[in-house]
Amino acid sequence: MRMRHVSAVMAAAAAVSLLALSWAPASAQEKAKEGKKVPYPGAVRPTKAPPPGPPGPVPLLPDGKPDFSGLWNSQRELPGDAEPEMLPWAAALTKQRVENYSADDPEARCVPGGVPRATPYHVQMVSTPTLVVILFEGNIHSFRQIFLDRKEHLKITEPLWYGDSIGHWEGDTLVVDTIGLNDKFWFGMSGQPHTTQLHVIERYHRRDFGNLEVEVTILDPGTFTKPWVQHRLATIETDWDMIEYVCNENNQDPTRLVGDKDKH
Amino acid sequence: MNVRLTNALAATAAVAAAMWFVNFPALGQPAKKGAPAPRAVDGKVDLTGVWIVSGSPNLPGDPDYLPAARKLYNERKASGGKDDPEKACLPNGVVRIEPLPYKIVQTPKLVVMLSEGNTHSFRRFFLDGRPHNLDVEPANWNGSSIGHWEGDTLVVDTLGFNDKTWLDGTGKPHSEALHVVERYRRPDLDHLEIAYTLEDTQAFSKPYAFTRTFTRVTDRDLKEYFCAMDSFVGK
Numbered sequence: 001m002r003m004r005h006v007s008a009v010m011a012a013a014a015a016v017s018l019l020a021l022s023w024a025p026a027s028a029q030e031k032a033k034e035g036k037k038v039p040y041p042g043a044v045r046p047t048k049a050p051p052p053g054p055p056g057p058v059p060l061l062p063d064g065k066p067d068f069s070g071l072w073n074s075q076r077e078l079p080g081d082a083e084p085e086m087l088p089w090a091a092a093l094t095k096q097r098v099e100n101y102s103a104d105d106p107e108a109r110c111v112p113g114g115v116p117r118a119t120p121y122h123v124q125m126v127s128t129p130t131l132v133v134i135l136f137e138g139n140i141h142s143f144r145q146i147f148l149d150r151k152e153h154l155k156i157t158e159p160l161w162y163g164d165s166i167g168h169w170e171g172d173t174l175v176v177d178t179i180g181l182n183d184k185f186w187f188g189m190s191g192q193p194h195t196t197q198l199h200v201i202e203r204y205h206r207r208d209f210g211n212l213e214v215e216v217t218i219l220d221p222g223t224f225t226k227p228w229v230q231h232r233l234a235t236i237e238t239d240w241d242m243i244e245y246v247c248n249e250n251n252q253d254p255t256r257l258v259g260d261k262d263k264h
Numbered sequence: 265m266n267v268r269l270t271n272a273l274a275a276t277a278a279v280a281a282a283m284w285f286v287n288f289p290a291l292g293q294p295a296k297k298g299a300p301a302p303r304a305v306d307g308k309v310d311l312t313g314v315w316i317v318s319g320s321p322n323l324p325g326d327p328d329y330l331p332a333a334r335k336l337y338n339e340r341k342a343s344g345g346k347d348d349p350e351k352a353c354l355p356n357g358v359v360r361i362e363p364l365p366y367k368i369v370q371t372p373k374l375v376v377m378l379s380e381g382n383t384h385s386f387r388r389f390f391l392d393g394r395p396h397n398l399d400v401e402p403a404n405w406n407g408s409s410i411g412h413w414e415g416d417t418l419v420v421d422t423l424g425f426n427d428k429t430w431l432d433g434t435g436k437p438h439s440e441a442l443h444v445v446e447r448y449r450r451p452d453l454d455h456l457e458i459a460y461t462l463e464d465t466q467a468f469s470k471p472y473a474f475t476r477t478f479t480r481v482t483d484r485d486l487k488e489y490f491c492a493m494d495s496f497v498g499k
Contacts, residue, residue, distance in 0.1 A: 062305045069371065104499040110353065110492040124388065126369055126376055128312075133369055133376060140490070141385045143378055147485075160488050184496070241397055244404040246383070248353040248492065 045083075050076045053210025053235030058172075061129055066172050066206045068125040068132060071240060075118040075214050075232040084218070084228035090193050097191030103259030106185055110247035112161035113139040114185030115178050115200050116216045118232065122242045132167060132174065137242040146176050156180035159196045174204040187218070195222035210236045298452035301416075304370055309416045311448055312370045314485060315456045315478035321361045322432040327462065327472035333437050340435030348435070349428055353491030355405035356382045357429030358422055358444055359462065364489075365481050368456075375411060375418065380486040389420045396423045403440050405429055418448040431462075439466035454480040 050073075059067040086094065097104065107113050113136075121138030130149040136142055146165040154164045159182035167176040178200040186192070203215040211233060218228040304310040329337060340347070350356060362381035369376045373392040379385055389411040396408040407422040422444040431438055447459040456478040463471045 069374070106496065109496055111496045112490055126371060126374060128369065128371060131369060133378070135376065135386050135388070140383065140492075142383070142490075143386050145378075145485070161490060162488065241400070243397075243401045244406060246355060246405060248383075 046077050046079045049078050050233055050235065052233075053208075054238065056209030058206045058208060061127060063129045065129065065169055066127075066174070068127045068174070068204065068206060068212065070125060071237040071242065072123050072125060072212060072234040073237060074120050074122065074138075075212075075234045078231045078233060081230050084192055085225045086192065086223060087225060090223045094190070094192050097186075100259035101257070102186075102189045102191055103257040105189060105191070105257070107139055108251075108253035108257055110140055110251060112142060112185065114161050114187075115144070115163055115165070115181060116202055116218070116230075117185065117187055121245065122237065122240070123234070124242060132176075135242070138245055140247045141245045146174075148174075153177075153179055159183070161185060163198075163200070170203075172205060176200075176202040176204065178202070193223060194218075194220045197222045212236070298454050301450040301453055304372070306372045308370075308372075308413055308418075309450050310370055311368045311375065311418060311450055311456065313456070314365050314367045314481040316365045316481050317361060317363060318477045318479055321363050321476075322434060323359070323436060323472075324474050326436065327431075327464070327467070328469045329437075330467055330469055333439070333464075333467035336437045337435060340430070340437070343435075345433070345435065348433070349430065350382060350433070353383060355385065355429065357425065357431075358387060358406055358409070358446075359431045359438075359460065360429060360433070361476075365484075365486055366478075367486050375420075378486060381489055382491070384488070384490055389418075396421075398424050407442075407444070416449065420446040420448065422446070437467060438462075438464050441466040456480070 053073075059069070061067045107117070107119075113119060117139075119136065119138035121136070123137065124135040126133040126135070130147070132146040132148065134144040134146070136144075144162050144165060146167045148167050148169075150166050151168070153166060156164060156179065160180050161182060161184070163178040163181040165176050165178040167174050169175070179198075181194075181196065181198045181200070183194055183196050183198070187194070197220050199219040201217040201219070203217075205213045205215075207213050212235070214232040214234065216230040216232060218224065218230075302310045302312075304312075326337070345351070350360075356362070356379075362379070364379075364381035366380065367378040369378070373390070375389040375391065377387040377389070379387075385406075387406055387409060389409045391411050391413075394410060396410060398408060401408065402424055403426040404424060405426060405428065408424040409420050409422040411418055411420040413419070425438070425440055425442045425444075427437070427439050427442075429438070430436060441464050443463045445461045447461075449457045449459075451457060457475060458478070459473070459475045461471055461473045462468070
């Protein structure tokens with residue numbers, strides 16, 4: 001398998017790190033030097049769909065179910081989803097976090113991204129008839145397990161970063177139900193909070209060889225006044241592999257993410 | 265030699281061989297006969313399961329260290345684990361393991377090993393014939409692992425290490441030239457054996473080999489453990 005040149009990886013990594021840290025295009029840098037506020041794009045809504053992946057038939061597992069195994073680009077939200085509708089406390093906290101440039105994002109402190117946060121890095125999915133594993137290149141290079149051989153959730157004695165995920169098939173769609181999540185992670189740089197009542201339903205549908213549609217429903221009566229639904233697309237990579245990412249090695253985010261100094 | 269002496273020698277040899285197997289039943293066959301190992305859909309032994317090491321995770325004895333590596337080892341032992349990368353939530357690498365469960369998930373072209381402890385991360389063994397991914401990542405914490413089956417043994421070959429991991433908790437060093445070959449066997453349902461051969465032309469004067477045995481964990485799956493979470497304060 002051909003692997004892309006190191007310089008392409010470095011360019012990609014540099015581009016991604018700009019997204020993750022204080023984004024400042026040239027004109028914004030000039031504005032910042034003049035002491036003017038730079039608008040924070042962390043809460044920008046998607047305006048166009050990502051380029052689709054290659055066509056082809058969906059590979060199947062020995063039991064006839066769709067096989068999600070492969071190296072996938074990150075899930076990216078499609079345009080057109082409604083904004084979440086939040087209770088006042090949550091709307092206020094979200095606004096505060098965005099105005100502070102998401103400086104307190106736990107993801108930058110090398111704790112897990114939780115569910116259903118997507119990072120701008122790749123994932124490797126591995127499907128067996130009883131288990132789907134998601135390996136994350138980014139965040140803390142960890143994993144989620146989705147158990148297909150359990151119909152009941154575990155009894156949760158202590159809320160978890162990734163919760164307990166069980167899945168069942170509805171036709172060719174894998175419906176993943178996750179509970180038992182703690183309230184410490186953010187859903188994204190946009191900073192919406194949640195409580196431990198969080199209940200996430202993900203519907204994974206591999207439309208064809210190169211395209212994995214994911215419909216995410218976030219339910220949390222302690223935070224949202226109605227379900228928050230996102231439509232995302234992941235596309236397959238055929239000429240690439242994940243590289244290692246070690247969050248705690250040379251982690252400079254905590255000292256650099258200073259937020260909006262005027263508001264401290 | 266006359267016939268009677270030859271027969272006597274042969275008989276003695278046969279008795280000795282039989283006694284050898286009785287006294288050392290681990291050689292050539294498992295000591296305790298358990299249920300047979302399951303098979304995957306492609307007919308290979310299925311290594312899938314949750315496994316925990318039997319006995320100490322530390323390496324038995326020491327590799328034959330070259331002088332510079334021996335000096336570094338002595339310094340680390342004397343410092344009482346001061347710069348242990350594990351304490352900084354950095355990866356263990358592929359030789360150092362925790363006394364905590366690991367989960368293997370086997371598919372025909374890819375075998376994944378999930379770690380409950382250390383960085384709660386994963387290793388991937390590619391069985392699809394690709395070479396080590398060294399042009400993109402020549403040196404990282406876990407190297408690049410490729411594997412193939414030899415009968416019922418999965419042979420995993422790993423190259424492309426940095427020199428930052430410790431081979432075990434006592435501080436055993438290695439260089440970027442480390443080359444690890446692991447041979448995975450599942451002699452029965454409840455046991456996994458990994459026979460390791462380590463070569464390191466910049467740190468060892470000769471290869472170093474040892475074997476670990478793991479037993480199957482049947483009462484639970486991996487738990488969550490994240491290094492940084494104890495010190496994390498949310499806002």
